[in-house]
Amino acid sequence: MPERKRQTPDKGRPANPAPRGRPPRRERNFAAIRGGEDTEFRRRILIAAAEIFAERGFAAASIDEVAKRLDATKGLVYHRYRSKGELLTDVCEDGLDRLTARLDEIAGRREPAITRLTEAAAFHAGQVIGEIALHRTLAEVTSFAASSGRSDEEARAVAALTARRQAYDAIFTALIDDAADQRDLPAGRDTRMLGRIFIGALDAPLHWPPETLSELAEKRDLIARQLAYFAIRGAGASDATLMAEFSR
């Protein structure tokens, strides 16, 4: 197993000068929140929570474990999230916000659809490799096979997140449609199914073992391009089109 990266609080810099030595850890963490490091702390919670959800699955994950990984007290996390369902929702919403913002930007460019699709594919594959815990969490949420053991509130949150993820995936399908209209992909096919297969291929790293992923982290952009090439070719692009798109 490769050594895991852990986010630990920056113990060397308490938010306020401490005349009689450093305050106990609990006090220091509250001081950090009061000191306006709110956004950064939220980000750290979300990263740790995605890791715990990805490793343990939602059902077995707990806020305790998230706090432990952060080296923070449980209360600090409960201060923001009343339940792990809320925490899961925030992890996924934050992730989907960032993914969707970037994908919208790429899809909105004034370029041929095939060029935007290629960029979008490489972007998504790179994100999966780079933020594997987030993407495993998103995958778990959107493929929940049953709602057993879930409250109504959780079921509603899962439905809303699934709809958002499907809207994100639909951007790929729309780009495939546009590329077909522009004759850079074959026309007249069921692109709803093709879109699902396309995004599934880009999600391949979800199942790679941890050693493979850490080994590939530094070659992230290269592997992302390779995944994009496979998917664009799989979707039917000609070798001339591939040559044009991947020689940029």
Added chain:
Amino acid sequence: MPERKRQTPDKGRPANPAPRGRPPRRERNFAAIRGGEDTEFRRRILIAAAEIFAERGFAAASIDEVAKRLDATKGLVYHRYRSKGELLTDVCEDGLDRLTARLDEIAGRREPAITRLTEAAAFHAGQVIGEIALHRTLAEVTSFAASSGRSDEEARAVAALTARRQAYDAIFTALIDDAADQRDLPAGRDTRMLGRIFIGALDAPLHWPPETLSELAEKRDLIARQLAYFAIRGAGASDATLMAEFSR
């Protein structure tokens, strides 16, 4: 959510005639085991266990839940499996036995490598759609991000299962290599990475939402061929080759 298929014991046929009405359920189930329905009961346990593992994740799954889904007593399952780790191992080993036996048969045929690769790809994709719970369980095991909370025995079992799954995946990579040697796929590439991407594309249905999967169950072979086509084209097959392979 679509209605879930549940395996319930065939209550209408107790193993032995019951002169004074049917025995209580517990007694009937033991009677079934004594009556030699061992293999069939094991299969039912494995199906139910794969469903529970896939829905809840390993960490949150319990033998209790498996027994409940089977409408059997906990003791009946513990009679065979001392821990859920053993149960997970049996689910995965049984699944990998069946997958590997069939894949070996396809890979060993006297046909061009590209033909065997096409058949192997369609077979695997069909299995993923048809036995989604097993495949989600296998995917969870082989992509375990950390061994936290796992005993040494469980960690060893996970390592052994991961190795078996990698051996299964390696059959695809070997077929890609052979197809490249036979000039039906481009030569001179890093086929280790390509193999990972190839199998990842075929695993796409792992993340499809339950509605999509149940909607597609009856079109399983068609979708499996579509996934295989995408993957074979993604891997670099020419349109002439694709035409030959997919017009059979």
